[in-house]
Amino acid sequence: MPEATPVDRGTPILQLDQVVRSFGGVRAVDGCSFSIDRGSLTALIGPNGAGKSTVVNLVAGALKPDAGSIVYGGVDITGVVSHRIAGRGLIRTFQLSREFARMTVLENLVVVARGQSGESLFNALLRPRLCRREDRVLVERAIDVLDRFGLAAQRDMYAGDLSGGQKRLVELARAVMSEPELLILDEPMAGVNPALIDLLGGHIESLCRNGITVVMVEHNLEIVERICDHVVVMALGRTLATGVMSDLRSNSEVVRAYLGERLDEPTVR
Amino acid sequence: MSPILVYLATLVVYFFIYNIFGFGLNIQFGYAGILDFAFITFMAVGGYLYGAAALPHETPGSQIYYVLGLSWSFPLALLLGILGAGAVGALVGLIALKRLRSDYLAIVTLASGTLIYGVIGNFTRLFDGWEGLMGVPQPFTGALNLNANTFVLFFVLVSGVIMAILWFFANRLYRSPLGRAMRAVREDIDVAEAYGKNAFKLRMTAMVIGCIYAGIGGALTIAFITALAPAGWSTGETFVIWALLLIGGRGNNLGAVVGSFLVAVLFTEATRYLPAIGGNPNLIPDLRNIVIGVLLIVTLRFRPQGLVPEPKTNFFAVPLTSRVLRRVRHEEVVGA
Numbered sequence: 044m045p046e047a048t049p050v051d052r053g054t055p056i057l058q059l060d061q062v063v064r065s066f067g068g069v070r071a072v073d074g075c076s077f078s079i080d081r082g083s084l085t086a087l088i089g090p091n092g093a094g095k096s097t098v099v100n101l102v103a104g105a106l107k108p109d110a111g112s113i114v115y116g117g118v119d120i121t122g123v124v125s126h127r128i129a130g131r132g133l134i135r136t137f138q139l140s141r142e143f144a145r146m147t148v149l150e151n152l153v154v155v156a157r158g159q160s161g162e163s164l165f166n167a168l169l170r171p172r173l174c175r176r177e178d179r180v181l182v183e184r185a186i187d188v189l190d191r192f193g194l195a196a197q198r199d200m201y202a203g204d205l206s207g208g209q210k211r212l213v214e215l216a217r218a219v220m221s222e223p224e225l226l227i228l229d230e231p232m233a234g235v236n237p238a239l240i241d242l243l244g245g246h247i248e249s250l251c252r253n254g255i256t257v258v259m260v261e262h263n264l265e266i267v268e269r270i271c272d273h274v275v276v277m278a279l280g281r282t283l284a285t286g287v288m289s290d291l292r293s294n295s296e297v298v299r300a301y302l303g304e305r306l307d308e309p310t311v312r
Numbered sequence: 313m314s315p316i317l318v319y320l321a322t323l324v325v326y327f328f329i330y331n332i333f334g335f336g337l338n339i340q341f342g343y344a345g346i347l348d349f350a351f352i353t354f355m356a357v358g359g360y361l362y363g364a365a366a367l368p369h370e371t372p373g374s375q376i377y378y379v380l381g382l383s384w385s386f387p388l389a390l391l392l393g394i395l396g397a398g399a400v401g402a403l404v405g406l407i408a409l410k411r412l413r414s415d416y417l418a419i420v421t422l423a424s425g426t427l428i429y430g431v432i433g434n435f436t437r438l439f440d441g442w443e444g445l446m447g448v449p450q451p452f453t454g455a456l457n458l459n460a461n462t463f464v465l466f467f468v469l470v471s472g473v474i475m476a477i478l479w480f481f482a483n484r485l486y487r488s489p490l491g492r493a494m495r496a497v498r499e500d501i502d503v504a505e506a507y508g509k510n511a512f513k514l515r516m517t518a519m520v521i522g523c524i525y526a527g528i529g530g531a532l533t534i535a536f537i538t539a540l541a542p543a544g545w546s547t548g549e550t551f552v553i554w555a556l557l558l559i560g561g562r563g564n565n566l567g568a569v570v571g572s573f574l575v576a577v578l579f580t581e582a583t584r585y586l587p588a589i590g591g592n593p594n595l596i597p598d599l600r601n602i603v604i605g606v607l608l609i610v611t612l613r614f615r616p617q618g619l620v621p622e623p624k625t626n627f628f629a630v631p632l633t634s635r636v637l638r639r640v641r642h643e644e645v646v647g648a
């Protein structure tokens with residue numbers, strides 16, 4: 044893990060303004076606006092179909108918005124293609140685990156490191172020693188990351204052969220390997236057991252402590268309350284409220300729309 | 313010289329050329345996941361351009377028409393074949409690879425291949441249409457004073473050296489960060505993009521390199537057999553190359569070699585010279601395609617990764633304990 048970098052906590056790193064996206068007749072995102080502070084750990088919550096995944100896709104460039112603007116790090120990235128946005132340090136994960144199945148766990152990590160000079164055709168074919176030298180550094184770093192996520196023993200397995208929980212860990216480890224500035228996690232804990240939820244939660248907290256701004260889409264309000272400092276609530280494609288968890292509890296609209304029925308149940312899934 | 317020896321040498325040349333096709337399709341499909349159903353078209357582009365450049369100027373009144381006719385030497389004509397195949401590959405890639413879905417890609421490549429087939433067949437002035445190019449001079453025969461038999465032996469050397477070089481670079485590409493990024497695109501194009509990989513550029517690179525391999529194989533083919541006509545590169549021939557790659561093992565160049573030996577040499581070329589059974593000359597070619605088809609189905613059912621599957625990348629085989637050991641040693645030295 045790199046030394047905790049000093050960040051200008053409090054200044055916005057991501058701003059959405061009146062973002063709209065429809066699929067046919069469905070306005071999946073319907074004028075969504077919110078802002079994410081640098082260095083924060085923000086939860087994006089809301090009932091199923093609220094448009095959370097669509098917002099993640101819009102921000103990451105996987106989808107283009109019909110209207111509105113998205114500003115990241117002071118630069119307008121509305122409609123920019125996803126690999127360019129990722130190149131600027133905005134990395135997202137997907138709601139379902141999507142590992143590179145027929146590549147080893149170690150390779151899954153090494154491949155996502157940004158700025159590899161061996162990805163140019165010239166270097167790939169004619170400068171193998173340069174490639175190997177860079178790879179060695181990346182492999183060492185990847186092994187460190189895997190160590191930290193308790194995946195050292197699995198590093199030479201095909202990622203496709205891992206258990207569901209391990210895939211979730213690889214997903215997070217891979218995101219760390221790409222050294223993001225802003226990391227957006229779409230339901231990183233979906234479908235994993237309670238022990239692993241705590242483990243993943245701990246990892247996500249420590250990423251944030253080390254200077255990565257994290258936004259996570261999550262249903263589990265218990266874990267949200269424990270680790271997130273900010274919350275954005277979405278419903279019907281709009282931002283319903285933003286703030287800290289305790290404020291939101293007293294917001295009757297939010298409670299009615301989303302929290303009410305759920306907070307009574309001990310299992311908030 | 314014994315005819316058996318010449319016959320075997322001929323098979324070896326075919327084997328080497330099919331290896332090159334196998335590597336090319338492997339770079340496209342095995343590395344980058346591109347469903348290229350027009351592969352043989354790029355072989356033809358390379359072959360025709362080589363042939364038309366190597367042939368002398370067309371003789372008026374001969375009823376054989378072709379462009380160029382430059383009497384170029386082997387290396388120059390080969391270079392033209394490479395550039396042409398690469399350029400046509402880039403053009404097809406520009407249309408096919410913009411969209412992400414692979415079924416779309418398959419259809420576009422198939423359509424492009426059919427289109428080019430029709431153009432070359434019908435525009436007789438280009439490469440003598442359905443008749444095809446004939447009488448392409450065999451390279452080196454004059455300079456090295458080769459006869460028809462020694463030419464075959466010499467061509468084993470030429471095609472073997474070129475094949476070895478292409479195998480070497482295909483493997484180097486596979487292991488490089490570029491090849492690794494191509495495989496990430498193959499595995500999941502959206503995720504690769506989400507991690508900053510330019511999937512279009514990566515697939516375009518694989519597409520063009522694969523087409524260049526096809527073009528080199530095509531140039532070697534026409535230089536060796538001195539003729540090339542549309543009947544020799546119908547869509548069915550693309551199927552033979554697909555079959556050899558899938559049976560041998562996609563993602564593994566050694567698999568392409570094993571597949572090309574089984575499919576292209578044993579079943580396709582070696583059976584070409586069997587006597588016709590029961591006076592029916594089509595029986596053996598038809599049986600051959602049935603056998604290849606059955607072999608393909610059996611492979612996909614029982615050994616989907618092919619006979620020689622893609623190997624796991626084992627970076628430096630860093631043993632788990634070495635890091636720990638190094639850390640301990642470091643602590644001893646530093647005295648921490």
Ligand SMILES: Nc1ncnc2c1ncn2[C@@H]1O[C@H](COP(=O)(O)OP(=O)(O)O)[C@@H](O)[C@H]1O
Binds near residue numbers: 091092097
């Ligand atoms: N690709 C798509 N095509 C059509 N409709 C979609 C698509 N993606 C999402 N939707 C619709 O948009 C709405 C929001 O979906 P989504 O963003 O996945 O919500 P959430 O992640 O909050 O559960 C849903 O009604 C969903 O059916």
Ligand SMILES: [Mg+2]
Binds near residue numbers: 096097138
């Ligand atoms: Mg979702």
